[in-house]
Amino acid sequence: MPRLYLLPDKAQYKPGEEVRIRVELREPASSTLALRFCWRVCELDQIVFDGEGELLLSRQGILSGDIKLPGFADCSAFGVFAIAEIEGGESSEVYGETAFDVARHWSEAPRYGFLSDFSPGGHDDGAADFLLGRHLNVVQFYDWMYRHDKLLSDEEPFTDPLGRTVSLAAVQRKITALRERGIASFAYAAVYASLPDYAREHPEQLLYRNDGTPFSLGDYFYIMDISPGSAWTEHVTDEFRMAIDWGFDGLHLDQYGFPKRAIRKTADGDSEAVRLSELYPALIGRAREKLPEAGLIFNNVGTYPVHTTAEAAQDAIYIEVWDPVSRLRDLYSLIRRTRALSRKPIILAAYLPAFHPDRPAIPEQAEIGAIVTMATIFASGAYHLLLGENGGVLADPYYPKYGQSSAAFRERISRYYDFIVMYRELLFDPSLDDWTDAFTGGINNELRFGTAEGDVVFSTEAKTGVVWTLAKEKEDVYVIHLVNLTGLDNDTWHAPKASGPEPVEGITMTVEVIEQIEGIFAATPDGDSIVSRPLAYDWVRQDDHGLFVSFTLNRLDYWTVVYIRLRSGKPSEAFDSKAFPVHEG
Template sequence: MNKTSITHFDIYPDQAQYRPGQQGNAIIELEAATDGLFQVDVEIYRIEQLLSAVKLEVICKAGERTILSVPLVLDGEEWESYGIQARLSQDNQILLTKATAYDIADHWRRAPRYGFLSDFRAEEKGKLQDVESLNKFHLNVVQFYDWMYRHDELIPPHDEFLDPMGRELSYKVVREKIAAVQQKGMAAMAYGAVYAGLKDFLEEHKDWGLYKRNGEPFHLIDIFYIMDIMPGSPWSDHIVEQFRQVVEAGFDGIHMDQYGFPKKAFRHIGDKEELVDLAECYPLLIDRTKEEVLKINSEAGLIFNNVGNYPIHKTAMSNQDALYIEVWPPVIHLRELKGLIDNAKALGSQKQVILSAYLPSFHPKAGHDPEWAENGAVLTMATIFASGGYHLLLGENMKMLTTAYYPDYAAMRPSFIGEVRRYYDFIVRFGKLLYDHHLDDISFTYTGGVNTEITFAGDSEFAPNGDIGKVWTLIKRLPGYQILHLINLVGLEDDYWEHGKKQRPIRQNNIRCTVLMEHLVEGVYAASPDFPSGEVLSLCYEIVEHEQGQALQFEIPSLDVWTMVYIKWADQ
């Protein structure tokens, strides 16, 4: 029997994330075109360390889906990440290999892999494939986008209703999907705009609105009118109570949205006009909301949207569970995505960073070639993940966001779904090396220019600046590790993160790396979401003389889009 007789082989955890003390299983799906006896070897790793190995034998009937389960190692108390390798064999011949990952955390804020749901039509009742797909990408916190009756009255008065955009929705379906995501170890976050009232609401409460200097009300598309969020305002009392009711109704938290404007506006108090600086109001509203929802659910979460990074400098230290940034121009280059993440981390909140970076090149009406869009998407994902950020991109049933209005999502081609799953497997398995709060970015002090602590040699240039036509080198330090990220920008026509690309970067081969030895070495390893089977490579190295003492020298066999090399120190 050869590979062509295997019609399906997959492995994934039965939950998106596990809690301490919980049990879990890896689910293995196998289907063959002919009857046969197969062996499945399953290995569980913590980074590169083998923790468990299980060998299974299974008899398959032609055309029938066989489901197996393997107990997982779940020994973490705060946050631990694991990788799984599965090999399918017959008669001692390996037919296929698959990889997946999972993690354990005391709260999703440790690793907020954000996804979305936006389809709540009555026809969706009983259709939970979307939740299954979220699970396979390990999306552990899910935004329920535009699930509500109105922006100023969130919980629907009836099970069937029209939303402000004219969509027919079902609150029964909303509740069903809340339960389904929670069963998979995901948190259900209710979308709610902090200051959006419909036009009729403003007409009834004109002194609750925010106005331009000429007296006209601020609004978005003449549907959503901007309300006054000053502390103590009637609207603030109203919307906080709405958020409280939402958590009381079963949601796990609130996604607090804003529109990025106005930044300053006027409120009308009687015949007086008062200037409102919204940047000063947001942190107070966030803290008040979190205080109220925690009274209902002691683990209730909160995420606030810093549109275009505004006003992250004011909101970073407020009581929320992650720093969420919706990316808009003038942030247009890949290196500027890293800049957003670096800046957010530098504010010192010790919160993880999520970028909402939409990919319009996938929108069907854009008329782009799917491969063009995919070539750009992997570079955007690689940049965000290597920089230590998470990416709100995926949701529904294998769909991808293309605009700020989530129902305008796009489907991924089946061939691309597998590649994106590898990227999400990667950030789960290597979560500590990517997202630990003790990571220190030393890209501009250890390599490039006058810095010789880490040097690279190959067929192309290497630089820490994210320059087009070069290999981008991101260097991180973590107690016990030196981590080198190489992102390939060679052969690209531009470095715009929103754009697709005519081709993938030109593969780089046999990259020689020299790293000053600051500690004794236990091992040097390479891993990449571009490796089809998800393996970790142990790299051979030698000790050579260096101008500052001794150095490790090793070779990275190849670089497609993104490869991570980590040096494990023996004396830290």
């Protein structure tokens, strides 16, 4: 069936930048030379712009046009919706939508992607367009470098330590292609890895076990001393500086999760024990001193040591997730704990081995598992490093082992990424307070859920067989997430699912609201549109707890966000100041 395709020309806009949305009808139903379409731009449920445009037939046989918007002074996020009428056997409408956001810096909403193929003669625009189509605004160049202890090379092309052919000219072309689309390019760099020859030449820079042998990752990479002022620290941060001067916008600083404690050689030839949780923040700080203009992201492997690095001089908190963080509820707990440490955005590298090219699961089951995991991470308030090279899905910590997915799944992912762009204020705003445990469930009655048949379990714990509910708020909005986990055969976040959740219909909600309500709305990435839909509501009395607002959500598939916009400080329209019960003695 024909549809309109909408695509911003940048992954993210800076304040004042003109916004240009490309509109295409790639499968015209007739040979019409021109076609009118109408469009609107919404900020949450509010229409901020609308207008009409014309699709003209190009030489390639595609009807296309543009929506041009003036620059936005304030940072915010928007959905774009367009519709056109075409002529076929009978007249019909075609529809399309997308989203865009405005930010001073990518770190306000870091939608992270990856590239891993830097062989000579790559197709740069195709990879860049895929990333752009999912609004990924910062991209990690994984294993682009000559070697871990010397990032750049004079050879062109060269062979990397794992035998791959890499072209720095290809890397530079990709950086250029991304920059044209408003996407920042980050160079992967291990903070403490050297090849064996460097380690043999500099044994005083190594970290050692308590038996005197050096730490290493197999026979490939040796672990170096990142203590403040060490020769290695100065060497590697100088390498970082050269990578930025060469053309990158930032650095992805990696570690391997070990060692956590080690022995180093001091300048006077003595030895001392060190804890790396104390060394990483200082290393990040030293990199920031040398790279004041560059972006920095540090990898907390298995959450270690996020408690010391959360407030280090980096732009986001990045966590590579491993067992024992294995359940959906573990992801939520991890994100909630990390949000308590810092107001910085959180990115999870949560690999999905069901897509692994060497041992793939049944594609449909892998894709169901991915949707459940994405919904969990986004509803919890974090971003997910998942998508990148050639439309791939990360399935392994060695990124070239990415997996593939179906065309239908890619379309669905596109809708999810449109959704998290348009509703970033309701999902990722650091001022959102999570009151899930205090508002609903157990003794709490500020927020209640139910169905007419009463056969659905609602729970604040993300586990199989329930509709998982979260309650968040900030000054002018209540946000309620419903994630459907009914009918799932497991709640392991990195496992495929035999079947999707069973749709739940007719969910009633009652919410204690003191302020005046401007509107109640529901939005989901699972339907035909991400547009906010208003929900009719009434005031009902709840025992002796006063009046509650009551409304019904018609259907829940995977994930729906309900939000109640408030007029802060204004008493609700149901408030009766004369209702105070006066008892005379």
